[in-house]
Amino acid sequence: MANQITSIRGMNDIYGDDAVAFDYLIGTAEKTLQRYGYNSIRLPIVEKTELFARSIGEVTDIVEKEMYTFADRNDESLTLRPEGTAGCVRAIVQNGLSHNQIQKLYYTGPMFRYERPQKGRYRQFHQFGVEVFGLATPDIDAELIVLTARLWEQLGLDNLELQINSLGSQEARVAYREKLVEYLSQYKDKLDEDSLRRLDSNPLRILDTKNPEMKDIVDGAPKLIDHLDVESQEHFDIVKSHLDDIGIPFVINPNLVRGLDYYNRTVFEWVTTELGAQGTVCAGGRYDGLVEQIGGKATPAVGFAMGIERLVTLLTDKNKVPSIAKADLYIVTVGDNVSRPGLVISEMVRDAFPNVNVQMNCGGGSFKSQFKKADKSGAKYAIVMGEQEIEEKVVAVKPLRVEGEQQTVEWEALINHLETLFNS
Known part of the structure; x- marks a missing residue:
């Protein structure tokens, strides 16, 4: 008998109750998005490596350490997609879908990152992504957050906390970056290895460190939200007012910076304490410069992605998946x-x-x-x-x-x- 072939570490089979919960979650999300006027888009799993280097940022952990990259037979560098936004933007630009149009899109599928597998974090994982192109106003930022709150309600999920922040304009971030580097440089002897590496390349990511020994340093750092440009502050105030009007509670987290370089202005995360260290189940924000960065005309954009596996764990742990008869x-x-x-x-x-x-x-x-x-x-x-x-x-x-x-x-x-x- 030949040796048994097993799956790749961190790339799991989904079956039984988890598969039922998986389908239930995606089906509920699709119905919710359709009620808000969003349309489906299907995207390739493999893209040119340059797409992610240009969009995510060459000095991010994803591009430097985590991508599955390989050369094809024509010696072209290709990558299994580590996230969905860059591919969606590429599709928008390539197919001319943003020319004097508003696009409200959703997609779902597997993503790939080479990292240490643990509960809620896998090498092949699934996301449900939502992207809006052509709207610069804060009402669409608020709508995205509101529809996620409605989805949690429909799924019966509670104890999810909404954290929000604003990263301001690119110009405001450059000015803030100088202040942050100046502050952190005083503590070089206390920064961990990752923070030292990020100090020159991506210092804002230090604010998002999970190292408890860095807590006092991070807590004492200047806050980006205190250095916003006037327009970004007004934008953020309107987003908060919309959430107040709908009755969605939120916490302002000044250290919420998101892990990807392309974000600006509004950023948000839905988090839970019921999944251990991997507590973020949905995250997103505004990325107004990315379409132009990838080769299209300047187009405002905002979106989010949900982690399917983490939400499936919540649904099954809480017995929130309705019993579905196999037959009538x-x-x-x-x-x-x-x-x-x-x-x-x-x-x-x-x-x-x-x-x-x-x-x-x-x-x-x-x-x-x-x-x-x-x-x-x-x-x-x-x-x-x-x-x-x-x-x-x-x-x-x-x-x-x-x-x-x-x-x-x-x-x-x-x-x-x-x-x-x-x-x-």
Whole structure:
């Protein structure tokens, strides 16, 4: 026997209850976004490496350490996407979708980062992303946050805290960066290795450190929110006012800077204390300069991404995934020549009731074994067909989870009979 082949570390199979929760989450999110006027976009998993180096930033941890990058047969450098925004922007630019248009889009799929796998952090993980192009006003920032709050409500998730901040304009960030570097340089002997490396390349990321030994230094640092330009401050004030009007509580986190270089102005995260260290389940913000940075015309943009695996963990831990029956109707067929008419009956029922899940027993078995399967399927009713029923052109309709007696019904009358049962 050959050695067993296993999956790659940090790239997991999703099945059973997790798969049910996965589909439920994505389906609920899609319905929510469609209610707000958003449309689906499908994006490639592989992009040119230059796209991420240009958008995310060459000195970020993602580009320096975490990307799955390889050369194809033409010796072109390609990368498995580590996040979705850059690819969505590339699609907008390449297909001319931002020319005098507003685009409100959503997408979902796997992302890839080479990092140490742990609960809530994997090398292949899934995101649900939302991006808006062509709107510069703070009302769309607020709408994105509001619709995520509505999604949590629909999913039955509570104990999620909204943290918000503003990164201001690019010019304000440059001026603040100088003040921050000047402050942090006083503590070079106390900075950890990552912070020392970031001091020259990306000092704002030091504010987001998870090292508890750095807490006092970070807490004493000048705050970007205190150095905003006037327009960014007004923008942020309006976002906060919208959230107050809707009644969505939030916490201003001055150290919330996001891990990617392209953000400006509004940034936000939804966090929980119920997932340990990986507590962020949704994060995003405004990135007005990215479209131009990737080669398009200057276009305001804002978006967010949700971590599917982390939200699935919350849903399953809290028993928030509704029980979904595999079948509404189960067809039991026993006998040598019963499966063929059984298949005909099953398709006849599917044609008549597009929203009814019909499961037909396959593989044979006794009445007892098939009724066990019928019960396990969650079906309310079973259609029972044996050799005698085939000969008489009737079926037995047996209630499994509702009150009532088993009834014998002629084939021609079956659809009307089922319609009465389903509508009762």
